[in-house]
Amino acid sequence: MSTDCKKGETPVTQTEPEGPSRGDLVSVESTGLRRIPDRIPWVVLLVIIVELGERFTYFGLSGPFQNYIKNPYDPGAELPGALGRGQAVATALGNFFKFWAYGSTVLGAVVADQFVGKFKAILIACGIYVVGLTILVTTATPSAIKGGSAFGGLVAAMVIIGAGTGGIKANVTPFCAEQYQKAHAYVKTLKSGEQVIVDPELTVERMFLWFYWAVNIGALSPLITVNVEAHVGFWLAYLIPLIVIVIVTALFLCSNKLFRKTQPQGSPIVDAARTVHIAIAERSFQKAKPSALRENGKIDRYPFANKSDYTDYSVEKVRTGITACKLFLLFPFYFICWTQIWNNVISQAGQMALHGTPNDLLQNLDPIALIIFIPLLDFVVYPLLRRYNINFRPELKVTAGFFLASLSMVYACVLQHYIYKSPPNSIHVWIQAPIYILVGFSEAFVVITGLEIAYTKAPESLRSLVSALFWLTIGIAAAICIALAPVSQDPYLVWMYGALAISLANDGCTILLITMARDSIVILGAGIIGLNVALELSKRGYGRHVTVIAKDLPGDIHVDYTSPWAGANFSGISGNDPNALRWDKAGYLSLMELIDRGAEEAKYLAKTESTEYWDEQPNPDKIASVTEYLRDVRVVPREELPRGVTFGLRFTTITLNAPAHCQHLMSLLSKPSYGAVEFVRSEIFSIEEALLSSNTKIVFNCIGNKAKTLSGVQDAKCYPTRGQIVLVKAPAVKQNMMRHGKDYETYIIPRPKSDSTVILGGYLQKGDSDGQIREHETHSILQRTENLLPVLTNGETRILKVAVGFRPSREGGARVEREEIRPGRTVVHNYGAGGTGYQAGMGMAQDAVNLVKETLGTLGERSRL
Template sequence: MAALDPKTGPDPEKASLSVNDSAAVELLYDDDNPEHRQLRKVPGPLPWQLFTVCVIETGERFVYNGISGPLQNYIQVPYPHNDAGIPGALGRGQSTGVALGNFFKFWAYLCTVLGAIVADRYLGKYKTILAATPIYLIGMIILVVTATPVALGAGAGMGGLIAAMITIGLGTGGLKACIAPMCGEQSPEQVAFIQETKSGERVVVDPKLTSARVFMWYYWAANLGSLASLGTTAIEKHHSFWMAYLFPLIVFLITLAIFIAGSGKLVKVPASGSPILDASKTVSIAIRERGFAKATPSALQASGRLEKYSFAQNEHYTDSYVEDIKKAVKACKFFILFPFYFLVWIQSYSNLIAQAGSMDNGRTPNDLMQSLQTIFMLSFIPILDLGVYPLLRKRWNIVLGPILRIFLGFVTAALGMAYACVLQNYIYQKPRNTINLWIQTPAYVLLAISEVWLVITGLEVAFIQSPSNLRAFVSSMFWMTIAFGSALGIALSPVSEDPHLVWLYGALAITAFIAGLAFYGFFRNSIKAEVDSDADTKDT
């Protein structure tokens, strides 16, 4: 039974805040100790530095979703509005609107790989964030200027939109690759330890649960920024598109100032040479040796093959280093089926907006409905973190593992598309604009639940399963799955219009459900021991 080492364990003062009525930190958790294995596990505290990092995430999402909210109408509907009173600018039709909207997502999340390389190899996460923000701002200025009536009248709208998408996408890549892993790095707990509360209960403060909690609140902050579409869609309907895009630009400048002002005490992990290149060399050795176990220096030494690889003779090439790379590769494999989820997820930014436009919206902007998904997520996250999860841990000693959470995310997304399919069929059977658009609400509720289950867990896995010098890269691999999902959406854009939408929604529902079953079958055994290993808890 090990004593608490302040060099490797948490700071006792900070750790004592891990439980509301905590009294004392005793010793490190020993998984071989039967008594320890019977103790209830709890998350650590949310470090205050987390909220400083989350501010810039809120601002970035405020801009991104502030743009995405009105984007379908901006592209699809002619200037100044159509016969139903829906505002527009470019008049290129629903299919083009869906394709360009998906291109924007594809490009932005593809650029996270570039952001990760810059962060991990050259600048570090903090400086990469600072370098990406001017690029982001330039793109926003282009969009605001070319969305003015004068620019639209001069035919600059489409060219300005494409230029803005490309520039904003570059900025998004630098920000998204760095913010999530930087949030995880603010947590002080690195090892599990035993703590006694004032009530006399001994509990285990588990860093994995702490990470799960950190990413839940990171995503809560991100979705707080996503509420921008509430404002931008209203401004779009009642004033103009250029004003709708100027609003999030101003908010982003405010959040950037707050982030920089509070950055002095942030944990800033520096760049560490060429971790991605080194990781690729390690993977190459593992492929040639037919497995990571045979690629460790000790195994290579035993087989007499160490001299074959000059890279394997480097001082930092150790058994533990190879194991870290193995974990990172497994984390990336974990995301293989995620594009099929994000193909469903992006419907709330495109086809579901168009569906609402074909319904009776009264004075409600049709593109406001996507904000319901954000509002429901902002409600579900604290309910789960402060209510459901603690109740399961305390009363039944159950920790919902990532495998089940992600599976549930696929299933609820499938249910959301099934509802949209039934609703679309109902719309086709009724006269146009006679069905109230609020009937869409259940679809957004289901998509919100699915996002809480799947996206937050994916971020958690990307952080926990990656070595510290590759966290931005593994995080970018997670975000890349949105790019792949958007690419699938672009491929489906020719059928993203009447009269194909019933079949489209139905096919998406079936695809998401099958992907969920495949995910559960593929991964529940292969990585459960590493991602989901809590022998003393029930993994349902």
């Protein structure tokens, strides 16, 4: 496949993800290099221009609304007007327009994702816009106002224009981002000779920064329309946006062939709703997966669950999309404050000394502030934070935005107090400026971050829907503002602004406290090693302090995410050094104890009869160690050994359903009873970047293969060990069998609770990072396993899948070691287990956590399981 790289670029990844099975990763030694965003494709600029035009139209027509509705028609008055309905009605109608415009984004998402695609949905919405604006212009003429048709025309126009706004807003941001094709980072040599990593995540961040910058260029349109409203009339003020949206529609239509378009994917939104319904009925997404429904005998309760496209992976995608929306729950409180600058603060200006300045002119300070602030963030602030490895992650950006908006409401509250105390129209209107500027700065952190979350965290098929849910928070805020209409007038405005300031500051503190609580302990990596560390911390009562950060989470399928590919059993595959023997023993006893007491963590574990053979005599110390604790252990008589085998053991082993076990552990750890461990999908490029805040005390480095390249670690002893496996359905296989050769491994491992699936393997290819499936190896695996267990040839065995994975190995064995990177900041390295992660992982986790016992004791009150 194409790597999308040009001359001088080295790909970090070889292939794009394709459905649930993703491409091959190529290890790059220099991923500790400086990260930079890629160049934005020029076609993205066309989409940005379209959005600029739409925002020019939206703000240009909504800017005059407050005066149009509130003030009576009097051509000689200082304040222009038309309907004379008063401030409360003007504020309520303005909020209704916002509610409908942003609430209708859900309809826009449904139309795009389910029926016509994003491009056509945007085009249709533009046409609806034109119809609504035509009605508004024709009913805003002096004759129409005097004739009494202006109010009806306004309401009709609001409904129609709002539908057009929703159709565009739901789709234009994901459509813009989809024009950028590169999904993976790559190394590039700059003209200066410096090698850097071109990071797609930073590119998307930059795209949304400049997207929103263009939005605010368009939002300056009230500079034109409010002056036209004051000096000519409302009809011309609304005609200008109409002309702009017609031009934008024509430009978008003419650019049709230049855009990358994703086709509607059946009924993803309806399917997502059905999936959520099943998850609610079963009380978790994990229990809603078809594998869990079959296991619990509930699959026939839900007709939708029996469809072929309802899979564990599809359920996980919906769960990911829902998770992406969690932070949006607090956004309506922010947008209640944001809405004030478009209605009540405009009315506040009308009570001040204008000196020829239109009272609705100062609202343009909000987009002006953003136009200045966004380039400052992109070129100065964010690069500086990255240079010093300061992770200004989404939650912290949103918190900063909430505090800035709260300050703006504090300022509005104090100013309103002095307006009441002072003679009428005595305070200069430009004293209002900090309100708009603070809100503008806050938008750069809240709104842009929300757009990034909606795109990057949502499954591709649900991006429009998740974007729509983000915009819907503005609609919800507008609906709440409608309810606040009775207090959105004199003499209650001081109390209203003060209450909003307190509410938003409280929400910001809530996000900050939750973030800080979760930042005490960070685990890098969500493979079996990282999950075992999280489980051990939960058992000791520290789960509520834990955040797990990983590029791949349980449920994902990726060649470099090793854990789902594992045969996952206890075997003689490990080394002979004392640490390996000790970890094996602790792992075996811990896993067996879970099974014996029927622990929830043992759901996908099973005791299984096992036979293991060695072509060469194994180390005596190893055999002496394992025979001390293995259950039902006995040496295979020499006469029963297959040809070429020198030694054999039979014992009761433990087998695990690797992918199901990992997903189950994540589900358990996310529960309050386990501390509600937080899982964050993110790629970390340095140990410093893992220090999420000043409150972070411990980082457990369970990063696996990436330990070789992670900045701050760069362990040269690490290497990948390639393995190829064949997943089969083999109902007759009830036992575990292994044969350890000099340069190969042959194994047959039944997966518990998996509808008779069995892992056949395999290979231990040191330093081999080729992710391609090799047909000759598949044939070799099948031949060797059939010779080892002839029942595989009974005609029932059916191949389900062939896969490749890279075991995270290390010269000298796994590393479990504490490192003080600076005072009060500890890293515990826990990686390099190779093929022994499932059998040694719990022992390694116990050692890793024991290394920081004293530090853990400073984290405060614990809640034990």
